Amino acid sequence: MFHASFFGRSLTARLLASSMLATVAGVSAAHAGTISGEVADATGTRTLRGAEVSLIELSQSAEVGQDGSFRFINVPAGTYTLRVRYPGAEEQTRVITVTETSTTVESFALAARGAGGETAVMDTVLVIGQQANLLSSLARQRASDTVDTVLTRDAIGQFPDQNVAEALRRAPGINVLNDQGEGRFVSVRGLDPNLNSASINGNRVLATGGDERAVALDVIPSELIESIEIKKSLTPDMDADTIGGSVEINTTSAFDRKKDLFSLSYEGSYNDLNGKTSPKGSIDFIKLIGDRIGLSGGFSYYDREFSTDNIEMDGWETSDDGVVYAEDVEYRDYDVRRERYGFTAGIDFRATENTDLYVRGLYSKFDDTELRRRLVFGMSEAPASGTGDTASFDSADGRIQVRRDLKDRREIQTIRTISAGGKTQTGPWTLTYDAAYSEADQTEDGSLDPFRFQARFQTPGALGVTFDYSDMEKPGYALDFGAANFNDPSRYGFSVLERTTQERAKDKEASFKFDVAREFALTNGTLEVKSGAKLRQRDKSLNFVYDIYDGFDGDLTLADVLGSQTYGLADMGALPDLGEVRAFIAVNGLGAFERNDLDSAFASTIESYDAEEQILAGYAMAKYQRGPLRVIGGVRIEQTDVDANGSRAELVEEGAVVGGVELDEDTLFITPVSVSKDYTDVLPSLNIRYDVTDKIVARAGAFQSIIRPSFGKFAPRFIIEENDDNERTGTFGNPDLDPYRATNFDATLEYYFLPEAVIQGGVFYKKIDDFIVDAEFESGVFNGIAYDEAIIPINGESAEVRGFEFSYGQAFTMLPAPFDGLIANVNYTYTDAEGEVLGRTIPLPTSSEHTYNIVIGYDKGPVSLRLSGAGRSSYLDELGSDEGTDRYVKPHFQVDASAKYRFSQNFQLFAELVNLNDATYTAYQKGPDRERLLQYEEYGWTAKFGFKANF
Numbered sequence: 001m002f003h004a005s006f007f008g009r010s011l012t013a014r015l016l017a018s019s020m021l022a023t024v025a026g027v028s029a030a031h032a033g034t035i036s037g038e039v040a041d042a043t044g045t046r047t048l049r050g051a052e053v054s055l056i057e058l059s060q061s062a063e064v065g066q067d068g069s070f071r072f073i074n075v076p077a078g079t080y081t082l083r084v085r086y087p088g089a090e091e092q093t094r095v096i097t098v099t100e101t102s103t104t105v106e107s108f109a110l111a112a113r114g115a116g117g118e119t120a121v122m123d124t125v126l127v128i129g130q131q132a133n134l135l136s137s138l139a140r141q142r143a144s145d146t147v148d149t150v151l152t153r154d155a156i157g158q159f160p161d162q163n164v165a166e167a168l169r170r171a172p173g174i175n176v177l178n179d180q181g182e183g184r185f186v187s188v189r190g191l192d193p194n195l196n197s198a199s200i201n202g203n204r205v206l207a208t209g210g211d212e213r214a215v216a217l218d219v220i221p222s223e224l225i226e227s228i229e230i231k232k233s234l235t236p237d238m239d240a241d242t243i244g245g246s247v248e249i250n251t252t253s254a255f256d257r258k259k260d261l262f263s264l265s266y267e268g269s270y271n272d273l274n275g276k277t278s279p280k281g282s283i284d285f286i287k288l289i290g291d292r293i294g295l296s297g298g299f300s301y302y303d304r305e306f307s308t309d310n311i312e313m314d315g316w317e318t319s320d321d322g323v324v325y326a327e328d329v330e331y332r333d334y335d336v337r338r339e340r341y342g343f344t345a346g347i348d349f350r351a352t353e354n355t356d357l358y359v360r361g362l363y364s365k366f367d368d369t370e371l372r373r374r375l376v377f378g379m380s381e382a383p384a385s386g387t388g389d390t391a392s393f394d395s396a397d398g399r400i401q402v403r404r405d406l407k408d409r410r411e412i413q414t415i416r417t418i419s420a421g422g423k424t425q426t427g428p429w430t431l432t433y434d435a436a437y438s439e440a441d442q443t444e445d446g447s448l449d450p451f452r453f454q455a456r457f458q459t460p461g462a463l464g465v466t467f468d469y470s471d472m473e474k475p476g477y478a479l480d481f482g483a484a485n486f487n488d489p490s491r492y493g494f495s496v497l498e499r500t501t502q503e504r505a506k507d508k509e510a511s512f513k514f515d516v517a518r519e520f521a522l523t524n525g526t527l528e529v530k531s532g533a534k535l536r537q538r539d540k541s542l543n544f545v546y547d548i549y550d551g552f553d554g555d556l557t558l559a560d561v562l563g564s565q566t567y568g569l570a571d572m573g574a575l576p577d578l579g580e581v582r583a584f585i586a587v588n589g590l591g592a593f594e595r596n597d598l599d600s601a602f603a604s605t606i607e608s609y610d611a612e613e614q615i616l617a618g619y620a621m622a623k624y625q626r627g628p629l630r631v632i633g634g635v636r637i638e639q640t641d642v643d644a645n646g647s648r649a650e651l652v653e654e655g656a657v658v659g660g661v662e663l664d665e666d667t668l669f670i671t672p673v674s675v676s677k678d679y680t681d682v683l684p685s686l687n688i689r690y691d692v693t694d695k696i697v698a699r700a701g702a703f704q705s706i707i708r709p710s711f712g713k714f715a716p717r718f719i720i721e722e723n724d725d726n727e728r729t730g731t732f733g734n735p736d737l738d739p740y741r742a743t744n745f746d747a748t749l750e751y752y753f754l755p756e757a758v759i760q761g762g763v764f765y766k767k768i769d770d771f772i773v774d775a776e777f778e779s780g781v782f783n784g785i786a787y788d789e790a791i792i793p794i795n796g797e798s799a800e801v802r803g804f805e806f807s808y809g810q811a812f813t814m815l816p817a818p819f820d821g822l823i824a825n826v827n828y829t830y831t832d833a834e835g836e837v838l839g840r841t842i843p844l845p846t847s848s849e850h851t852y853n854i855v856i857g858y859d860k861g862p863v864s865l866r867l868s869g870a871g872r873s874s875y876l877d878e879l880g881s882d883e884g885t886d887r888y889v890k891p892h893f894q895v896d897a898s899a900k901y902r903f904s905q906n907f908q909l910f911a912e913l914v915n916l917n918d919a920t921y922t923a924y925q926k927g928p929d930r931e932r933l934l935q936y937e938e939y940g941w942t943a944k945f946g947f948k949a950n951f
Helices: 005-024 130-143 164-168 578-588 597-606
Strands: 033-041 052-055 060-063 069-075 078-085 092-098 103-110 148-152 174-179 182-188 197-200 227-231 246-250 261-271 277-289 293-318 324-350 355-379 390-394 400-426 429-444 447-457 464-468 476-481 493-522 525-552 593-595 609-626 629-652 667-691 696-707 717-722 728-732 740-754 757-769 772-782 785-795 798-811 822-837 840-843 850-860 863-872 875-878 887-889 892-904 907-914 921-925 932-938 942-950
Touching (some): 033 092, 092 103, 130 227, 130 798, 174 850, 525 597, 840 875
Parallel strands (some): 629 717
Antiparallel strands (some): 052 060, 052 078, 174 182, 293 932, 400 429, 429 493, 493 525, 629 667, 696 740, 772 785, 863 892, 892 907, 921 932
């Protein structure tokens, strides 16, 4: 690895030039013939990507591409046996004769195997439903050169699940992290989602949020997707910013099919907690215009309303009497509306027999409106008494502050991608080229968080409250005295209104890539030499305008905007009502509130930053194939340049001494800060595949990769708050952060013991240097800024990740009817991920030790049934000051079920139950004495029902 900017750019250019020169300088083979063709299902409806085509006598094989095509070049004159295999299909062989300089064209239409291996009469490989998904995934996984998992949709556009994150939950080694009970971020092999990458049609998906690189995949409806590939080992022609896995999302190409398609679906979903039904609909189409032009696209809309009940606690302490208690206890009642819509559009153009061109675009919008009503207890002193499970507080001993507030937040996230490019094949040469533009943003305009009322109970007899911690996940409270005042809304005066007047988080990237490959026919195999270059230019910014109002011109109490709760975990009492709050602001206007100019300026400054990142990459690689052996090796070089702008914001209280002068009022000091960083990484890789037998495939991979720091941790945002005793508390970005750098090893063995089945196992090991964590510090200096307490992201020393995977999938078509419709898919991943930071050995954040999925299905004739469970063990979420204050998340296991009935080839009814076991979310501290709750959420179950029609 090299880190000199000039040397890195020079080395990248020299590598690219020399590799292309080597490719061009290759000597052409003697005159020989070419074999080409395509593979489709027996109805001529869909191409069979991933089918294996073999020249038996030459021990050569070719993978069928997305458009169903295959090609062998430089085939010596002679007679050969051409064999085609696809999971679940009847194998076909054909004897062909090749002459010098001739082109032999052969097309295959494969029919499904029946029970006992006999050719099916009533059906084809075009099985609609789970079996089609499984067989397609098996074919493409087996054909892959790397350690790979593939999820596909069937011939009428059905994906196994209804958003991208939820679909990935079923794949081996995949865990999905939820937000409000919905899958959002994807963890591969138990690792932090920030250690993965995601792309659409080969180009990076950007993060909608302002700080992270992790992509929220719930923004993308699965109805718009043709396939998802999870690549766990890399080749030099792939972007190197992956440690966990590369999630590659592909939209539909018109040349995926041989016939036109138009399908539509509609459903309603019912949420148990709020009792509301939400609509969802989609359309999907492919239109072929002659043999050379294809149009494809789709549209999806989902307007979902649901509820969440939540409890959060913080500030855990132990009193002098040994009573364990939380200083802050919050009961939260959420009502959420999430409106998603998106569309894809694509044009595929076969310009010549040798050149295919495309333009593909995707737009997705995620409109998230969150209403939260909250009851908050804040205790200033230790409890008056308590037991092992209780803590009792008395206002006579210290202030008990009770807040009742409302959050009215609307956040809109959008993703846009467009790419244009193509592939040209001429003789032994293959040229590929692509230009793409991606954009993601997150906006808020006028969100209220919070609109707060509060009352302070600080005299004898005013309020007594006892908290019961015996149920760690659902702590309750009881009033010992003072109930009348506690429940009187007129005693709760207006406290603060914080308004996100404007948030603009934008992430834009333009990329350009070009690859050239040449294939050589050797006496003992084939060799493909490939090289290329890619430029990625990324711009990311986050800008806020906050308005904070801490007074009102007149009298305003909770009684003026009173509403009710829909909360199921406790009695929250009097709460503000959304409609009343909106009406009150509409009538009185924000001008009736007193704006705190200083706090508003501080809040608007501390989050904002902008950054530019440029990545220039070049690579050279070779692929050698001889009989059952394939070897891919090479090196990739990536040069990274980052420039970022932020600010140093210091809010200093009145009475503090600055520069020898005592301040006579609270004062904000803002200093712009700019930083730059560049580094170069040389990243070799090697992938080996060996077909031990016709049924056993062995793979091994070794590669180096990097993950660049998230922009939020790297950006120069230095936030300091100083009180009148000159005690300074800081939260800092760290421009000196180095990227994660990893050396990765994978080995797998796949046993395709039946055409419709696989059992596989594998091991993996990763050595990660410079992993990043947020750490708490006391009494120090950072970037010339003194602090008494600070949270700073830092590079850890090193980490190791090791583990193994097991997966089994089978369609039991060999069984007698009616059991020949059974399908099973089971996988398990063990991950041991540990690192050293500040003298501590810790599990890597968000890394689950155990991840597992179980799917039992039945798919025969008009009936399709599925019961699935997805689970993971606990994980470290955030690092505290010591082991007892680290934030952990409890294990999670979710059960879903679905049923479909097909009345005809064109019409189907379906129903689905999501989270039918009411799985919950719990975050906690292990503590020195007992587990201490930090956050608990429950979501209830959701029922979906609808129809799908295709023409």
